[in-house]
Amino acid sequence: MSDQAKKDTKEHVTPIAAKLKEGRSVIRPVSQVTLRLKPIEGKDRYASTVDSILRWMARRAGKTLPNDAWQRRSFELSDIGAQRTAAVALTEPRYWAARLDDADDTFPLRTWITEIGVGIDSDGDTLFGVRLVCANRGAEAPFDRSIPGFVKQIITAGPAELNGQLLSKQVRLLTSEDDIDSLVRLMEDPRRHCDVIVFSLPENSIDLKDAAASVKIVQDGTLGSTHVFAITGAASFFLTDRVGRELSVFHRGVRTYRPGFRSWIDQPSNHPLAMSHRIVGWPGGGAQAFERWLINQSLANTVYGIDRERELPGFNAVRQHAAMAERKNLKEAGGSDVELLKLFEQDNDQLRKELKEQKEQYDGLLATADTEREMAIQDANAARSLALERLNRIRLLDQRLAEISQKPVIAIPESLNFFEDWCKEHLVGSVEMTNRAYQGIRKSSYHDPQFIYRSLLLLRDFYVPMRIDNSAERRQLYEGALADLQLEESSTGEGVKYAADLYSVQYGGSRRPLDRHLKGGDSRDRRYGFRLYFFWDDDEQIVVVGWLPSHLDNRGS
Secondary structure, three states, X not given: OOHHHHHHHHHHHHHHXXXXXXXXXXXXXXXXXXEEEOOEOOEOHHHHHHHHHHHHHHOXXXXXXXXXXXXXXXXXXXXXXXXXXXXXXXXXXXXXEEEEEEEOOOOOOEXXXXXXXXXXXXXXXXXXXXXXXXXXXXXXXXXXXXXXXXXXHHHHOOOEEEOOEEOOOOOEEXXXXXXXXXXXXXXXXXXXXXXXXXXXXXXXXXXXXXXXXXXXXXXXXXXXXXXXXXXXXXXXXXXXXXXXXXXXXXXXXXXXXXXXXXXXXXXXXXXXXXXXXXXXXXXXXXXXXXXXXXXXXXXXXXXXXXXXXXXXXXXXHHHHHHHHHHHHHHHHOOOOHHHHHHHHHHHHHHHHHHHHHHHHHHHHHHHHHXXXXXXXXXXXXXXXHHHHHHHHHHHHHHXXXXXXXXXXXXXXXXXXOOHHHHHHHHOOOOEEXXXXXXXXXXXXXXXXXXXXXXXXXXXXXXXXXXXXXXXXXXXXXXXXXXXXXXXXXXXXXXXXXXXXXXXXXXXXXXXXXXXXXXXXXXXXXXXXXXXXXXXXXXXXXXEEEEEOOOOOOOOOO
């Protein structure tokens, strides 16, 4: 086909493709909130919560809600000119679910779908959840994620818990060791499903206005979905003592601790950190742009995960459950075959509509997921290429510097007090230290700290060049360096097979086995036995250290 023919074909196909796209919804989950509302003496928390939601729905429905709605019973608004508004009320268990489809006033073919659930738990607490979804037909436009306004009203109406932690409209400032201990317990709670955002203040400050961005704006924008804290300079030291410098936050930085936090094995990149100078220069508007970005990121994290539907069942699923219960009750009450047949016909019609809608939504979700996945892969590949390019430039510059000048003498510290700083200054580009390795150093009782530094320089100066060059000369130099330090390099053996969690680290998005180690001495006494566990990353051509300086247990030990 000629170039002109291809151009003509494209011009004819483009409007057809656009028309097809108009008929397909692109579904983007926006935010999700699931809370536990604690009882208030003399007040029906369930009823007041449903009433608050109904008032919100009444302002958006386009028509007056029917009387059944205000009795907290099932209803569906189908009047001409009304927006899709419906609710289903169950008696056993006591549960009320609602849905409202709100057409965007400013952007054609965009609809905001709000699904809500309110129930009573066995202990008397009121369970409350809301999910916001954006559906686009045709062209898309960016939007800022948000939480429906009635959520804040419900939270302020009485005590509400998120992951067992009471929520407050006021930002919580952490100042003491006890405060930090409570924070770390929350961060490490395996049941936590939401982000914890920590803003650090400068030293000697207790004023939230001294933070690099507005803590209050982020708190308000994520209230109900995220825990937001501010910590003083002194509290930052306490946090560093608990989780390590690599996973702490200080000097006006802002860190997001994602669910599943485990300080002893997590990579710092799993829990994003923004330093103050980056926030000030954030693309698109400095601190204000960073605040919007942080809110969007945190709310996006609420809508992904396998427990999303379990924590808040979809409205159609609740309606199907209600229909089954109605048929069962009618049958037990001796309803006639005609009455049962009528219910079945109504249910079948409703099911057909819901299946069509669900198929459209799931197709839209799949299309969105495919697009986001492709973009993520492209971004990851671009970042990887850039990182490797920079790594090669660093090595080239180091090589040229060595050719024109004497190799600088590196000072070997006599203690491990500033071990992390030393590693970042002298090992970059050759040896990557994981947070778990730093944890090992903080627990170290090894009698000769300088030996630890020398073993890392051995990896940098002899092991890495040997792996890259793969020459007999490099191998000989490496073996000589091992002999000088009386070290032996070998496979970690059965530990990788029988204690995989212990003999592996999270790195580059996957678990990587620590399949090699440097061994110095046979003593099991932590003061005298030395081990350095690592693996070689062939793609980046660096050593990744996962643990030192003590021995890790295996089946043999």
